[in-house]
Amino acid sequence: xxxxxxxxxxxxxxxxxxxxxxxxxxxxxxxxxxxxxxxxxxxxxxxxxxxxxxxxxxxxxxxxxxxxxxxxxxxxxxxxxxxxxxxxxxxxxxxxxxxxxxxxxxxxxxxxxxxxxxxxxxxxxxxxxxxxxxxxxxxxxxxxxxxxxxxxxxxxxxxxxxxxxxxxxxxxxxxxxxxxxxxxxxxxxxxxxxxxxxxxxxxxxxxxxxxxxxxxxxxxxxxxxxxxxxxxxxxxxxxxxxxxxxxxxxxxxxxxxxxxxxxxxxxxxxxxxxxxxxxxxxxxxxxxxxxxxxxxxxxxxxxxxxxxxxxxxxxxxxxxxxxxxxxxxxxxxxxxxxxxxxxxxxxxx
Amino acid sequence: xxxxxxxxxxxxxxxxxxxxxxxxxxxxxxxxxxxxxxxxxxxxxxxxxxxxxxxxxxxxxxxxxxxxxxxxxxxxxxxxxxxxxxxxxxxxxxxxxxxxxxxxxxxxxxxxxxxxxxxxxxxxxxxxxxxxxxxxxxxxxxxxxxxxxxxxxxxxxxxxxxxxxxxxxxxxxxxxxxxxxxxxxxxxxxxxxxxxxxxxxxxxxxxxxxxxxxxxxxxxxxxxxxxxxxxxxxxxxxxxxxxxxxxxxxxxxxxxxxxxxxxxxxxxxxxxxxxxxxxxxxxxxxxxxxxxxxxxxxxxxxxxxxxxxxxxxxxxxxxxxxxxxxxxxxxxxxxxxxxxxxxxxxxxx
Numbered sequence: 001x002x003x004x005x006x007x008x009x010x011x012x013x014x015x016x017x018x019x020x021x022x023x024x025x026x027x028x029x030x031x032x033x034x035x036x037x038x039x040x041x042x043x044x045x046x047x048x049x050x051x052x053x054x055x056x057x058x059x060x061x062x063x064x065x066x067x068x069x070x071x072x073x074x075x076x077x078x079x080x081x082x083x084x085x086x087x088x089x090x091x092x093x094x095x096x097x098x099x100x101x102x103x104x105x106x107x108x109x110x111x112x113x114x115x116x117x118x119x120x121x122x123x124x125x126x127x128x129x130x131x132x133x134x135x136x137x138x139x140x141x142x143x144x145x146x147x148x149x150x151x152x153x154x155x156x157x158x159x160x161x162x163x164x165x166x167x168x169x170x171x172x173x174x175x176x177x178x179x180x181x182x183x184x185x186x187x188x189x190x191x192x193x194x195x196x197x198x199x200x201x202x203x204x205x206x207x208x209x210x211x212x213x214x215x216x217x218x219x220x221x222x223x224x225x226x227x228x229x230x231x232x233x234x235x236x237x238x239x240x241x242x243x244x245x246x247x248x249x250x251x252x253x254x255x256x257x258x259x260x261x262x263x264x265x266x267x268x269x270x271x272x273x274x275x276x277x278x279x280x281x282x283x284x285x286x287x288x289x290x291x292x293x294x295x296x297x298x299x300x301x302x303x304x305x306x307x308x309x310x311x312x313x314x315x316x317x318x319x320x321x322x323x324x325x326x327x328x329x330x331x332x333x334x335x336x337x338x339x340x341x342x343x344x345x346x347x348x349x
Numbered sequence: 350x351x352x353x354x355x356x357x358x359x360x361x362x363x364x365x366x367x368x369x370x371x372x373x374x375x376x377x378x379x380x381x382x383x384x385x386x387x388x389x390x391x392x393x394x395x396x397x398x399x400x401x402x403x404x405x406x407x408x409x410x411x412x413x414x415x416x417x418x419x420x421x422x423x424x425x426x427x428x429x430x431x432x433x434x435x436x437x438x439x440x441x442x443x444x445x446x447x448x449x450x451x452x453x454x455x456x457x458x459x460x461x462x463x464x465x466x467x468x469x470x471x472x473x474x475x476x477x478x479x480x481x482x483x484x485x486x487x488x489x490x491x492x493x494x495x496x497x498x499x500x501x502x503x504x505x506x507x508x509x510x511x512x513x514x515x516x517x518x519x520x521x522x523x524x525x526x527x528x529x530x531x532x533x534x535x536x537x538x539x540x541x542x543x544x545x546x547x548x549x550x551x552x553x554x555x556x557x558x559x560x561x562x563x564x565x566x567x568x569x570x571x572x573x574x575x576x577x578x579x580x581x582x583x584x585x586x587x588x589x590x591x592x593x594x595x596x597x598x599x600x601x602x603x604x605x606x607x608x609x610x611x612x613x614x615x616x617x618x619x620x621x622x623x624x625x626x627x628x629x630x631x632x633x634x635x636x637x638x639x640x641x642x643x644x645x646x647x648x649x650x651x652x653x654x655x656x657x658x659x660x661x662x663x664x665x666x667x668x669x670x671x672x673x674x675x676x677x678x679x680x681x682x683x684x685x686x687x688x689x690x691x692x693x694x695x696x697x698x
Contacts, residue, residue: 158673160638167642210614210636210669212653248596248616265559267597287559289509293516304561320559324507 001132005066009198009238009260011281011314017306017343018065019336020137022242023322024058025070028329031057041086045072051122055136056129061329062336066135066198069126069191071119073141073202076187077150079115080107080179090154097153099161101169104176112187120194127195135198138191142203142241143180143221150176159208166217177221185228192233200240201225201258204321207245215252226257240283244321250275265290265320270308281314288319291327291335298331302338310346317343350481354414358547358587358609360630360663366655366692367414368685369486371591372671373407374419377678380406390435394421400471404485405478410678411685415484415547418475418540420468422490422551425536426499428464429456429528439503446502448510450518453525461536469543476544484547487540491552491590492529492570499525508557515566526570534577541582549589550574550607553670556594564601575606589632593670599624614639614669619657630663637668640676640684647680651687659695666692 005018026032032054035044044050054070074084074092083095098104113120127136141149148162149155156162166173188199206218226239242262246253253261254276263272263284273282290301302317309315317339323332354367375381381403384393393399403419423441427433432444447453462469476485490498497511498504505511515522537548555567575588591611595602602610603625612621612633622631639650651666658664666688672681 158638160641160673163636163638164641167639167646207615210634210639210650211617211620212650213636245594245596245615247594247598248620251620266556266594268560271560271597271600285559287512287562289507289512290516290559292509292513297516301559301561324509 002065002134005135005316006197008314008316009281013313015344016340017315017317019317019339020064020066021319021323024064025054026323027325028323028327029057045075046118048118048121048125052125052129055126062333064336066137067130068137069123074149075116076183077146079110080183082150092154094150094153098150101172104172107179109179109182112190120190123191123194123196136196137198137200138196139200139202140184140187142201143177143184144206144218145203146180147176148205173217181221181224185225188229189232192237198238200242203243206243211249211252214249219252219255222256254280268308269305283316283318285320288321288324291331295334298335299338302335303342306343306346351414351483354484354665355546357663357665358630362662364693365689366664366666368666368688369413369415370668370672373413374403375672376674377672377676378406394424395467397467397470397474401474401478404475411682413685415486416479417486418472423498424465425532426495428459429532431499441503443499443502447499450521453521456528458528458531461539469539472540472543472545485545486547486549487545488549488551489533489536491550492526492533493555493567494552495529496525497554530570530573534574537578538581541586547587549591552592555592560598560601563598568601568604571605603629617657618654632665632667634669637670637673640680644683647684648687651684652691655692655695
C-alpha cells in the first residue's frame with residue numbers, strides 16, 4: 001500500500017508529502033455530475049455501489065494519497081430521530097429541529113451498523129475495490145457541528161439557537177452532546193470495523209465559538225469521541241480533527257487527542273503548527289479559491305505551504321476547506337503532481 | 350469631555366475601562382425601531398437630523414464612553430458610480446457590480462463633502478448635540494471590504510469573484526484598491542473636519558483571506574489610508590482598524606499603522622494582544638451572542654476579558670462584532686455598568 005498518508009499522520013518520515021483534497025469526490029468532476037444527474041444527493045449517499053463509484057472517481061483521475069468515503073455527516077441524525085432532506089439550492093433542512101429539552105430527551109442512540117448501514121457497506125465495498133493501493137478515510141461530523149445543524153434546522157450564520165441553548169441550559173446541552181458522543185463514537189468504530197484506515201472528525205462550525213466557550217462546551221466531547229475510538233478500536237487508525245475559523249485556538253485543539261489537526265487557510269501553516277506543538281501532525285492549508293487562479297499563482301502558494309512545513313515530518317497537504325464547485329480539474333491534477341515533486345526535491349535538498 | 354475612550358486609544362491610564370458597542374444605534378432598541386417604521390434604511394442614513402437622533406439614542410440610554418455616527422459603509426460607493434439599494438430581508442444589493450476592467454476604470458473618486466454630504470452634516474450636527482460630553486467616532490469601510498461588495502454585488506460567503514480578480518488581474522486590482530484608498534481617505538478626513546474625534550475602518554470581510562494574500566493584496570492599501578489620514582488631518586485623531594476572522598494574522602495587522610486594533614471573539618484578548626505587540630491599543634472582544642445568555646453568564650465572560658486586559662493601558666471594551674437584533678436592552682445597560690465598575694475595582698487592586 002502507498003502508506004505515505006498514514007506515515008505522515010504518525011509523523012514518520014516520508015519520500016514526499018502526501019496529498020488529498022477535502023470533498024475530492026465532488027461536483028467539480030464531470031464524472032460526478034454524470035451520476036448526479038441520475039440520483040438525488042441522499043440517494044447517492046445511501047446506495048453503497050454508487051457511493052463506492054464516486055469515492056473512486058478522484059482516485060482514478062489524480063495521484064492523491066488517500067481516498068475518503070463518499071458520505072454525508074447529516075444522515076447519522078436521521079437514525080437519532082431527525083427528518084432530513086436536501087432542497088435544491090438550499091442545502092440541508094432538518095424538519096423537526098431540536099427546540100425543547102423534550103426533543104433532546106427523545107433522541108435515540110442507534111447501532112450505526114443498522115442506522116447508517118449504507119455508508120458502512122460503502123466503506124466495505126470501497127476497501128475491496130481499492131485493493132490496498134491507498135488508504136481509505138472514514139469520517140463523521142463532530143458533536144458541536146451536528147448539534148448546531150440539529151438545533152438550527154440547517155446551515156446558520158450566527159448559531160443563535162445553538163449558543164442560546166448552550167448558555168441557558170447547560171444540562172440539556174450536556175445531554176445532547178453526550179448522546180452525540182455515543183452515536184459518533186459508534187459510527188466511527190463501525191467504519192474501522194468495515195476497513196477504514198483513518199478517520200476524520202469534521203467540526204466545521206466550531207470556529208463560531210469564543211475559545212473559552214469552545215474549551216468549556218465542546219472540547220470535552222471531542223476528547224470523549226477520540227478517547228472512545230482509541231480505546232475500543234480493533235486496529236490503531238489515526239484520527240484527524242478538522243475545523244475552520246479556529247486560528248485563535250490551536251493551543252486548545254492540541255488537547256483534543258487527535259493525531260492530526262486540520263488547518264484552514266486563515267493562518268500560516270507554521271504559525272498554526274507552533275501553537276499546536278510538536279505532538280500532532282497537521283493537514284492543510286491552501287485556500288480552495290486559489291485553484292481558480294492561473295497556475296503560477298497556485299504553484300507559488302503551494303510551494304509556500306510546503307516550505308513552511310519543511311524539515312519536520314507530519315504534514316499532509318490539503319485544502320483549507322472542501323474543494324469548490326467549478327474548480328478547474330486540470331489545476332487539481334497539476335497541484336497533486338506539484339506537491340509530490342516539489343516535496344520530494346525538498347527532502348533531498 | 351469624558352475622554353476615557355480617547356485616552357485608552359492612546360494607551361494612557363484611565364480611571365476605568367471605556368466601553369461602546371459596535372452598531373450600538375440599532376434595531377435592538379425600541380427607539381430605533383420607532384423611527385425605522387417611518388423611514389427606509391438609506392433614507393435614515395441620508396437625513397442628517399434623523400441620523401443624528403439615532404446616533405444619540407444609545408448615548409441617552411446607556412453610559413457608553415463614545416458615540417459612533419449612524420451611517421453605512423456602502424453609500425460611499427454610490428458617488429463612485431455604483432447603484433445601491435437595500436432590499437427587505439436581503440441586505441444590500443449593488444445593481445451594477447464591477448465585473449470587467451472597464452467597470453473599474455469608470456469609477457470616479459469624488460469629494461466626499463458633496464457625494465456623502467448627509468453623513469458629513471450628520472457628524473457636524475451630532476457634535477453640536479453631544480456638546481463635548483463624549484467623543485464621536487466617524488468611520489468608513491476599508492478598501493477590501495468595499496471592493497468585495499462592489500465586485501460581488503452584495504454580501505458573499507466565498508468571495509469568488511473578488512479573489513478571482515485579485516489572483517488573475519493584479520493590475521486591475523491595484524487600480525480598484527487605489528481608487529478606494531483615495532475615496533476612503535478623503536471621506537475619513539472630511540469626517541475629521543466635521544468634528545469626528547476618532548475614526549474606525551471596518552474591514553469586516555478581510556478575514557476571508559489567507560495571511561499571505563492579505564499581506565500582498567490588502568495591507569498596503571490599509572497602510573495608505575491610515576498614512577493619508579495621519580499626514581493630512583487637521584487634528585490628531587486615533588484610528589481603529591477592525592476586522593473579523595483574523596486570529597491568524599494579528600502579527601500582520603500590527604503593520605497597518607492603526608492606533609487601535611479591533612479583536613473579534615474568536616481568540617482570547619491577551620493572545621491577540623501578544624501577537625499585536627505593545628505598540629497598539631485593542632478593542633473588543635465579547636461574542637455578541639453572549640448578550641442573549643442569562644446575566645451571570647454574561648458577567649463571567651466580561652470579567653474574563655477585563656482580567657485578560659488588566660495591568661496594561663489601552664483596552665477599549667466592545668463586542669467582537671456588531672450587536673445583534675433582539676439583544677435584550679437590559680443586558681446592554683448592565684454590561685456597560687459592569688465594565689465600568691469591575692475595571693475601576695481592578696485599577697485599585
